[in-house]
Amino acid sequence: MTGGIEESGIFTAIWWVIATLTVAAALLVVFLQDLVKAAMGLIGTFLGIAGLFVMLNAEFLAVVQILVYAGAVSILLIFGIMMIRDTQRGSQANSLRIPAFALGAVLVGIITFVVLDTQWNLLGEAMLTAAVQAGVEEAFSDSPPVLGGLLLREFVLPLEAAALLLTATLVGAIALVKGE
Amino acid sequence: MPFGLGIAKGMMVTLRNLARKPVTVQYPEQRVTQNPRFRGEDFVWYEERCTGCASCAKYCPQGIIKIVTSPSGEQTQEGEKYKLETFDIEIARCMFCGLCVEACPYDALHMGTGFERAMPRKSDLVITVDELRASAKRPSTWFRPQLQDRGYDPASGEEVSWQDAGREATVAPTYDDMLKRWVEKR
Amino acid sequence: MESSFDKNALFANLNDIFLDLLPESLSWMAYLGTGLTIILIMVNAVLMLTAFGTYMERRVLGRFQTRLGPNRVGPFGLLQPLADLLKLITKEDLRPESADKITFFLAPVLMVTSMLVVVAVVPFGKDSFLADLNIGVLYLVGIPTIATVSMFLGGWGSGNRFALLGAARAVAMLISYEVPMIVSLAGILILAGSMSLVDVVQAQQIPFILLQPIAFFVFLVSASAEMNRSPFDLMEAESELTAGFHTEFSGMRFGLLQLAEFGEVVVTSAILATLFLRGWENPFIPADWQQVLPPQLWLIGKMLFFMLIFTWIRATLPRMRIDQVMAFAWKVLFPLALINMFVTAALVVAWPDPTYTQLWIMVGVNWAVAIGCLTGYTLSRGRHRQKPTESVRLVQIPAEVN
Known part of the structure; x- marks a missing residue:
């Protein structure tokens, strides 16, 4: 948590790159019609999330994410997709498009509000002694x-x-x- | 008998192989010596014995021997030799079965011992009569018990003359005998 | 991110060099430059070892089979990898029409990437490594799962039913063998107390190959299976499935797949050397010969030793069938790994901080358990085999038939 690299510009730059790639992969999952390509987008999303975990100092979670999600779950998904004959067209949109869009917009609104409203910094701006800081780091570490x-x-x-x-x-x- | 013993014995065999001398023959510096009965790509043809009867051409299952003869005019009696104008053997389709060698009644055609006749063009894969005339006479002993019983080995380099290549009685015939062989038999 | 400058003296030194060279405003590039330089060195080392490893394997395989290997291309055939490379580059890069463009493109790329990324964690010396993750061992087993996915994507993207079938078989085998691999490493983690590879190497007062024979055996076999190497190379069984998932790849794509396959051998040898044979130190018990060779050469020597062992196994054993492979993984290797973990855990609970003699007692216990497992397995198979002879009875045929 200490160290000069976190406040530097390069950290933010790398973070933005990984985050953009993750969101782009997630958009590919949602918008592509070909199921196999969507699955590959999902693998990309998992890898991006693992990268974000690394940036958050949770390396163990990152590797377990790759091991479990990008390794095993994706294979399972692709096996399942393989059972379907016609993967080129995937799941077509039908007459429930408008209600689905409305529901999705409501969900996005709720999540955005929750994200913006939550107090992420549990410790606040208080100045902690070094020992308490170390103890907190130890208790919340990965x-x-x-x-x-x-x-x-x-x-x-x-x-x-x-x-x-x-x-x-x-x-x-x-x-x-x-x-x- | 413990479970891995077979695997362990196998691995020991492989390990011991490391110490053995490799059996590779490094072509083209070294060549494998062939068996005397090896049916190779060259053919050994004795013009003195051949009458142009084309039995070899008739027996060939592939039909690759091409023989064109004309009356020689040398001996006008029956049983004379023909004059050979063309005697082509197409190695491209030859399967080296040796039926032509079996067919020859005068022991004029024998198998050879070569194996290095690879050519860049398919049209080069033909043995013409000039090449047959000029080639070294080292016949393979396949289907030739008269050569095999003598212990002849084509790899030794010595050549066999036309008198010794046949299966006639022990006395080697002269050339005039060969010319008159049918005439006398009547 | 933890500071990379504490344990990694190589990183710190290179960083200082870069900081001296660059102007003040670009000082963030020093970090980037240092990282890239070390990556360059390590990736080049692995790729060079892979290329000459293929040559060495062909020669050694030939000697195991009492023949010479390739010896025509350069002096003693040393330029054979170059000849292979030129051949693969100049071949036509066919792509079947029904092949999926992106998947077909990505599969070899992912395989090579997942192979190269593992070498970042392997320590080549006491302070020359790229990154000493404190979850290094888990990283080592997590990254090859991407290779598994890419194999399946390659088989799918080929547009070939047989490739897909071969890929499905291979993936089933690979995910079955990941389980014994991870559980066998649990014993080592219990003994070392930490997942960082540098700590594992330094915790080996006695090399773990002696302390954990079962784990070594299980890891060796599982790693062979993970790399699709004999005797588990049913992927390349041309008579069965026309070369499995890499049927449709030609030219340099195929070259990349072969590079990934042999690169995995090199990297797995490095992992084995680090985990079981004490990494960059000398593995023999008196540890005062350390200064004989530089640590990097020790590691490379051990890697070559393990590569030779893999080649030896390849030269000896025939290919296993898919059902034999799966049965072996689940019925033999997984219980063995679990037994090893329990025994190690029991020993560590009994002696949390073992002295040298207590470590040797642990060695004895582990080897006794190993021989006991072997005997048990033999007996269980033997009993299975003896049944038919017992069930044969002589039937008395009556003399008269009315």
């Missing part, structure tokens, strides 16, 4: 020991519930395949 500790102490119930859910999915998939 490092694997901290995350591991959190997962196995405070959040152990969601962890076990997720594991149970994944096991159920695996067993269900095997049962589906073997049942034929």
Whole structure:
């Protein structure tokens, strides 16, 4: 969090580049008709988000994002798209265009209001001592020991519930395949 | 028997191969020596024995031997030799089966031992009669037990004269005998 | 971003050189210049090693098969990679009409990129690396997943049903082998206590190849599978699927795919050397021969050793079938990796800060567990095989038939 690179202009420049690429990829996902190209846009979005995570000092999350999203989830999506014969035209617009647009505009308005209105800086402008600063950094940091500790102490119930859910999915998939 | 033992033994074999001398023959500096019975691309043709009967051309499954003869006018008796004007063997389509060699009643045509007849143009892949006349007479011993029983090896470089190349009785015939072979048989 | 100048003396020195050269207003370019210079050096090193690695592999593969490798092109055939490059460049770059333009273009690019990006984390010396991420080990296994995606995109974008099928098979194999790969690294992470590669190298008082034989075996096999290398190279089984996902690529696109494939061998050898053989230090137990060779040469020597091991495996083993491959991953490698993780965790809980002798006891325990697993696997397979002979009975045929 300290260090001279963050306030420099090059940091902002790189941030703007990555953010623009991410949003452009997301727009490609929404507006392209060819499903496979849209999936590739989605992969680009995931990679851009990973880059943004790195800029936010959350490197672990960035790599896990690439590993899980850009690696596994995208393959799953592309496998699913492969099952569809006619991927060139994708999903056509139908008569529900206007209501969908209206709903989307309302959603965008709500999200924009929430983003602008939230107090992102939880600590405010207070001047903290170095020890408290270090403690805060430690508690909110992204490092694997901290995350591991959190997962196995405070959040152990969601962890076990997720594991149970994944096991159920695996067993269900095997049962589906073997049942034929 | 533990699980990986087969794999481990295989890897040891490969490792030992590193120490063995490679068996590669570095062409064109070195050449592999052929078996004496190897059916190669050259042909060995003895003009003294050949009568122009064109049995080889008739037997060839590909039909690549082209023989054009004319009466020679040398011996007007029956059983004389023809005068050979054209005797072309098209190596491009030859499959080196050796049926022409089997067919020749006078042991005039033998297989050769060469394998380096690659040419840049397909029209060059023909052996003409001049080339057959001029080539070195080192026949392969395939289908020629008279040469094989003598232990002849074409790779040794020695040539076989037309008297020794046939399967007649031990006495080698003279040229006049060859000219009159049908005449005398009557 | 954490300051790169603390641990990375190479970076700091180069940055100083650049700061001296540039005028004051352009001082931000010093950072960029330093980074780009180190990237240039490392990428060039990897690419040179890849090119001559292909030559070395062909020669060594030939000697394993008691024949000479290519020895015609230069002195001892040293210019063979150049000849391959020229051949691939001058070939026609065909693109099938039903191929998807962008996907067809992107697949080789993504594969080469994902291979080159991994080398950024590998430390070539105590303070010569590009970036020492504190999640280095996870980065190493996360980036090859992009290669998986690009393989599938290549197969899809070829517009060829067989390419798609080959790509689907290859992707299934690759994602199955990612799991044992990651779990086998968990043992190393528990022992080292940190995911940063520099810390892993420095935590190896005894090289991890001795401390974690099961993890080494599992990682070696999984990495072979990740790289589509023998015995897992059913992608290149020309008799089966006409070269799988790279059927339709020709010319330099194919060259890029081959570069990516062999580059992955080089990079995986670097990873293996760093994680298991103590990286840039000498791997032998008395650590006072350090100054014999510069650390970069130690690392490259170990990389060559592992590349030779991969070539040796390729020369010996035949190709596995897809169902054998999947069964092996899920039924053998994954349980082995889990057992390794549990044993290591138990040992580390027992001795959180092991002394040298306690480390050697850990070595003994790990090897005992490894041999126990091998014996167990052998016995389980042997029992399976003995059944048919027991079920054969002699039937007494009656003498008279009425």
